[in-house]
Amino acid sequence: MQNTRRTKIFVGAMMLAAMTATAYAGFASHTLHAYLAPAILALAVATSRMKVKLPGINGNMSMNLPFLLTAIVTLSGAEATAIAFASTAVQCWPKINAKLNAQQMAFNLSMMLFASSSASLIIHSRVAYGAQPGVSTLQIVLTAVTLFLGQTVPVAGILAVSESKAVGPIWWSLAHLSFPYFVISAGMTTMVQAMSSHLGWGLALAVFPVMYGIHRSFRLYFAHLSETLPSQVFAKAAGAGA
Numbered sequence: 001m002q003n004t005r006r007t008k009i010f011v012g013a014m015m016l017a018a019m020t021a022t023a024y025a026g027f028a029s030h031t032l033h034a035y036l037a038p039a040i041l042a043l044a045v046a047t048s049r050m051k052v053k054l055p056g057i058n059g060n061m062s063m064n065l066p067f068l069l070t071a072i073v074t075l076s077g078a079e080a081t082a083i084a085f086a087s088t089a090v091q092c093w094p095k096i097n098a099k100l101n102a103q104q105m106a107f108n109l110s111m112m113l114f115a116s117s118s119a120s121l122i123i124h125s126r127v128a129y130g131a132q133p134g135v136s137t138l139q140i141v142l143t144a145v146t147l148f149l150g151q152t153v154p155v156a157g158i159l160a161v162s163e164s165k166a167v168g169p170i171w172w173s174l175a176h177l178s179f180p181y182f183v184i185s186a187g188m189t190t191m192v193q194a195m196s197s198h199l200g201w202g203l204a205l206a207v208f209p210v211m212y213g214i215h216r217s218f219r220l221y222f223a224h225l226s227e228t229l230p231s232q233v234f235a236k237a238a239g240a241g242a
Helices: 005-027 036-048 065-074 077-092 102-123 137-163 167-199 208-226
Strands: 051-053 060-062
Touching: 005 077, 005 102, 005 137, 036 065, 036 077, 060 167, 065 077, 065 102, 065 137, 065 167, 077 102, 102 137, 137 167
Parallel strands: none
Antiparallel strands: 051 060
16 A cells, blocks of 8 residues: 555545444444353454455455454444454454554554444444344345445555556456355355354354355465466555455
């Protein structure tokens, strides 16, 4: 990510949007979950370091999305954004002896806070869905779409600004590579919701081995795909499709 004036303005705008959306989501929160929230947090953080390199783009994709979606669908807005913040910070933290890019970290955290808080407001909106108990499959799909757009659009925007490229082709590349993962994550979240009412959350959240298998599959697939794609040098960013 090039440290240009336009990049700084974009990051600043993203931080402002994230603070506004997070504050509103936190204000709308009421119920706290003393046991479930720490459990989802632990799983989201653990899988955040399971990353795959996106072919043709200098970035990666983390395997924590199903747990972020589960947090957004199940927990309050404050809890969901806190989990998104913590898992993103762990995901983006540089390896040993690597230098921390403060601007990149600020953007990634802001992007995830904005995306997760916006998705949380969608899933918990009584205006949109009414005061019916439970969560429908349609709500989970709309939440996943919100999270998908909330991540890929800002990432495409910062790459376009920092590299002076058209945002459309960049977003399409990100969307093309990450959309199947969002579909899988939405399906897993739906199954977790269905299982939790019968088997309990302890068993319903035991999908870590599944995510490890998906992680291995994506690594093999993207490694093969990278051999056939032309190299594109984009600014490095972390997150879904980043």
